Amino acid sequence: MLACASALALLLGVPAVGAAADPQDTSDRRTAPVITPTPQDLRPRDDRVTVTPTVTLVAGAKADAAALKVTQQALLDAGAHQVVRGERPVGSRLTVYVGGPGETPQTAEALTALGMEGPGQLAPEGYVLGIGERRIALSGKDRAGTYYAAQSLRQLLPERKGPGAKVAGAEIRDWPTTAIRGVIEGFYGIPWTHAARLDQLDFYGEHKMNIFVYSPKDDPYLRERWREPYPAAQLAKMKELVDRAGARHVEFTYALSPGLSVCYSSEADIKALTDKFRTVWDLGVRTYAVPLDDISYTKWNCQADQEKWGTGAAAAGAAQAYLLNRVNRDFIATHPGAAPLQMVPTEYYNITPSPYKKTLAEQLDEDVVVEWTGVGVIAPVITVAQAKAARDVFAHPILLWDNYPVNDYVTNRLLLGPYNGREKGMPAELGSGITANPMNQAYASKIPLMTVADYTWNDAAYDPGKSWRTAISEYAEGDARTEKALRIFSDVNYSSRINAQQAPALAAEIAEFWESKDAAGLDSALYDLQRSPDVLRDRIAEQEFIHDSEPWLDAAEAWGVAARAALRLVELARDGDGAQAWEQRQRLPALVTAAKSFTYTDLDGRKIPVVVGEGVLDKFTEDAAAEHDRLLGVTGAVKGLTNLPVYQGNAIERMLDGDDSTFFWSSRATRTGDHVTVDLRKEREIGDISLAMAKPGSVNDYMRQGVLEYSSDGSSWEQLAAFSGKAVVTATAPPGTEARYVRARATAGQTNWLVVREFTVETKDASVTGGPPPAAGSSLRAAADGDVTSVYRAARAPESREALQVDLGGTREVSSVTVLQPGDGSAQAAVQVRTPDGDWDTAGELDGGYGEFTVDGEPVSAVRLLWSDEGGSTPQIAEVIVR
Template sequence: MHRTRTAAATALAMALAVLPLTGMSGPPGTGHDRAPDGARTRPLAAAAPSLSPTPRSVQRRSDRVTLTPSVTVVAGPKADAGALSVVEAALADAGAQHVVRAGRAPGGGQLAVYVDGAGADRALAELGARGPGGLPAEGYALAVGEGRIALSGKDATGTYYAAQTLRQLLPHRARPGAQVAGTRIRDWPATPLRGVIEGFYGTPWSHEARLDQLDFYGAHKMNLYVYSPKDDAYLREKWRDPYPAERLAQLKELVDRARQRHVEFTYALSPGLSVCYSSDADLKALTAKFQTLWDIGVRTFAVPLDDISYTDWNCAADKDRFGTGGGAAGAAQAYLLNRVQREFIAAHPGAGPLQMVPTEYSDVQPSPYKKALAAQLDPKVLVEWTGVGVIAPTMTVRQAQQAREVFGHPILTWDNYPVNDYVTNRLLLGPFHGREKGLPEQLAGITANPMIQPAASKLALYTVADYAWNDTAYDARASWGAAIEELAGGDARTARALRAFADTGYASALNPQQAPELAAAIAEFTAGGPARRLDAVLQTLEDAPAVLRDRLPDRGFVRDSAPWLDAAHAWGIAARTALRLIEATRAGDGARAWQLRQRIPELMRTAQSFVYVDMRGKKVPVLVADGVLDTFVDDAVAAHDQALGITGRPRASTDLSVYQDNAPSRMTDGEDATYFWSGAAPRAGSVVGLDLRAERPLGPVTLAMGKSDSPEDYLHQGVLEYSSDRTHWRQLAAFDGKAEVRAVPPAGTKARYVRARATRAQDNWLVVREFTVSGAEQATVAGGPPAAGGSALRSAGDGDPATVYRAARAPQPGEALEFTPSAPRTARSVVVLRPRGAPGPAARIEVRTGGVWRTLGTLSGAYTRLAAGGGAIEAVRLAWRDPSAVPEVNEVILH
């Protein structure tokens, strides 16, 4: 017995019948300024902010309805069972103690809720609300007032969605008596299909997570779930093989849950790795696999042909039949899909339109492949498209029109957001963004590809649901805030913690700015704002993981985010320590500043130590607010360097994306085994650069690129350039085909900025192991004791307090460490920095002026600052006095 077609499939079929293959007719906004039946809508600003997706029309009445202890639900004869369950649960959550169903309202002041049928139509009319007549599929009407509530859908799914809106209108109360404002709502979706395609590579979702996702989709008026996980071998490598009984039973449970939530379960089989398009046997295997899914209730099917090669046939028969090239591949795919459409879909009444993903899925450029699909593929087949780019930063009405034109079929977007299988070190927690208003009208639907982390995906998916239902009212930031409030369960403290944490994962291809709220707080402080305000923001971030672990209702979100929560806590500590370093530096408290400065490297190591372990056991260091928190800490250290009168380590930067945790700072860490690694191939004009933090003489510049297991990952053609203002650049050297580049500037050259710029595009990514600029003015360090292995005497005077001279032994009688600047310098003081907690031997601090040594004082703890007196200092000497302790010195500074 065939199941009747779902509302989602019916809506899609209607859309395919009316969607033109050119631009929509009528003036812009026509479809949004009026309801489909011509009724005018109220301004969307009138909508309650708690309603999501935002309804098309919300009108406030002047009265209120009271939640009575007993409530009667008057259901029409065909009222949707799922809708009735949602209504009754919402009434109970609002404080109703007895919720009963009856054929008529009891009277006597008791609240009645009418769900579909003649009673609902009559109540809607009496409350001044129009029924759902004239609305598209899944539209609904809802009214609250005069002691009753009425809701009615265009179809069963519309009624279910009306119930979900009522659930949001009603309060959460432990007892009756709550009042609900009188309201009239008339609502319908912007596009027929709205949902999620589980199509990522990586750690699979659990069965329980998929069930939870289906509940989430139904609650947010998403009506489509495409089952296409790359981890399911029975979809790809083993596509011909039947599912084991236990796996099939799990799929049936998903199909049943989807039906209950008014979500169309689409099964996507991907045979492209091995299919012979012309083979009767393979067609039989494919349709037989579909039949097993049909038998458990699946009614919508897809054949993705993405991420395969169409230049190599899987069988000689295809080459003989179709020829070679893109046009031949399009013809072969159309041939197979047309047979599936004709011999399976059309032969199963109630089946939804067949969906397919083309091999060329990410652009709108005409090609022989697309031409063949447009001309030969059955017009009933729905084509999926990712936009212009695999991960499209923006998507416009015109691009969608072009996609319809070039493919010659209605378009369902496969939007690769918030998917993170290509950046597994990140959670993408920002909103759906960059999609033009009016886009949904051009489409058969919108599906979003989620993250490997299912529960953490809900923040972004909430905003996708908002946009897909009502794009004209969509505001990305407002929707994001509402998503946070919902996931926090309405608890203010939890919401603050979740917002602080989500802000650290805001950036993506769709949302270029990382951590916008944290970055704004840092910018305010940098511009002169009070430290206490920034400290409060950082304290919230530091505490957020513990708050979320203790209070967030969605435990899956906590499990998904565990290493990122740990990293956020650690970064909060590191950033607050950096803030205190800035305060101590500004206050001139050198000892306190040095004490804090020495804590930062270990805090940074801790913050960078947390990992995500993928399905293959690979440990991937996670990132939170990268480019914001790490830059703030780095700037605090640089400010301390400046206060000490040294330049410190250069800051590295790039305009290229970063692969995993291989950050630009690794170009300047002094370790050849670590490296910056780009996440994309350089274009002409791509740069990696150094900020030397002050204009200074330039010594030799060295650029070490590539690595042993990817030796071609270097700039194959480029130039080295320098500048004092980052605006006017002068060429230092050109290079071509060299992974190791060294250039010596002309004598007297000064600059603050040095960069390597690509002068042509290339296919290989970029690895930079070390990017160094030697200074023309170098201090020398001599004497003893000799340095231990892995250390060097010069570390005591290299201008970088992060490096340490560690002696190999205790000093011998008369032994001293002598620091000589490149030229005599007049200084107010001599500063000696030593590791905290390392007492080291006692020493006299002596300076030589006019060829004569004089004693300034003795070393005292980790931070010693002594007035230098008059005259140009020619050298500084630490004359060791304790033969029992091993010396350690971070830096000797003339300041």
């Protein structure tokens, strides 16, 4: 296969597919079209053909109409003025032969003239494509094969406004290694529109995918109301889909899911199911599935089933086998031309032997195809060994229902990375094929689905990184600016369960910046990120992609702005420009908030905050602020940590924001050992601790049994208190207790998720006294707590000789004092330090948002701000920093 790839590279002037490819490598710039999916065997010839003004098209009466249409349009796009039908070559014209042995007999002579064999020995849907000696020959093993040959020719021919294009000679023998290759619309949430489905069917044909399974979870006539007939208007749309699929050599599969309410032993229900199948048979549907996933098999929908089969998983397997066998015998067997029945078992997500699987394997008709998702609902990897095990445990042909790039479980994200983690050789062990479950966003799904098509056609030659870059280039239709912008946008929407690294290209730029301290490269990358959404809006041909991706495009642009501001903050701070760095630091939170503000509206009308570059862009802004803190000499804001997954943007930091109406919310039940932790950023003396869990509407979402613990290093923990059955937990640390971390850890599992409204830990740092007194919701301590984002806000203007005093807890040698005020800083004060003899020396006058005052290493026990008697403004102090 590598030799084949090298030949393709030689033919087209592009690098060959290597054994390894880096998704972030952007050096592979295509200079000519690439055939995708990758052909099995391609050999360049020494000759070439010229696209003449008139091209003769030789095709028999049985030639595939779709292949003829694709071929003719490709020739016109390549510069031919006209394509005329003929029986034999005419003069110096280019002659194109379309059709396999059963379609166009003349093609065999054209292949012989080129020294090529026909498609007789190829697998179904295989084809031969020859280019040379003033002729092009397309010959399929069957009509689908001829159609796929036309799709390959379409990619090889250039796009020109006039004749004369030179096309390099080539000999291609190609066939799929996976028999069934395609897509299952099987997600929860907003179903695709009719227009999107029609467009998808065109897309599948172009990429040699041969099946579409119609199974949207939120089509009521497939699940909740499966017994009811379709309205006439909906049947008309389905008829249009079936016809479009047939024209593109895509098998339209109708999947009916009766499991929520079916009575397996009911003759009436069996009839209702087969009657529904007969209705769509009349539309031209020939492939059927009965998914029994995401249902309970521990309770029956009718008493008759319990009386017939008893109870338990094995009984459920027997009941399902009975229903499916009846459908198989009563409908599939009585309708010549129907494909083997497909089914999804209730245990579809592992290869562990069980009474359910054993019964189903033994009792289900042997020709029924079983669908399986791999080891896990969303399998990070699927190996040859796992596929073999699935065949063994189910004892039936396996159709892999691969849950990628589906995002119904993370509706706040786009998943645009490549198909990954699927071992070479795995498809051959399945016995049937692979269908990929896509995103709710049909048009955005095309990028990862192109890589699925590449793998399923030729898994031996598949390289995820190269396939991904090729998919982006193809979707950009060869426009360099669009391709760059699409690659950048896809990079920050890259990670998933099968692609662990988020934003690999941008993450590498960020890592290089922290290592080299050279900001130029990262600033350029972030500027490109900021601009890429506008480039895509202006230039991408398929504007439906913009509609699909709109909130994520908005977020990417805003994150580009925020991250560049964070980068500028670090530059200013490192350059010693404290005043401008402080101004930049104060701008940053609003920019980050704006980047997090964009939402996606789900099927229920809920506004779901979208995420872009998660763990990369947000972390960079946090790291930039932390670097500024380090250079200022402060510890930074208290931080929340957890091992629990987050539900829809209810992030861990919300339990530390001082707002009881916001909260952290996990996206699964709490298990033994799960924790929520407060990181105080340095070891401090701690006092009162309060953990407020649950919320209105979710009163049971709290940690039922657990312990409060503290630690200085995050490894060794001391128990402070145990709790059980309380949504609000309080404790007080013994006097003198010092810790950096305080956590609540579950000591038992439970079925409820976890909500934490607030997790507060009192610390006893530098003592702040004096006045004016703080306003409601503020504190004196905020003026010297090591967190520049917390602010002491006075309740009133200062009185004469009033001062705010920071006691250092002992005498220290102090080099400088920095005072930060929010905004431009309207309060005025004398900045004074207390010497060992008790005198107060003035280090300077505070006037403005940033003040840095040199003390020259003098021993100091306290710092105070002696407020000016003039002006009368109400003080606000973000931080008094003593170094």
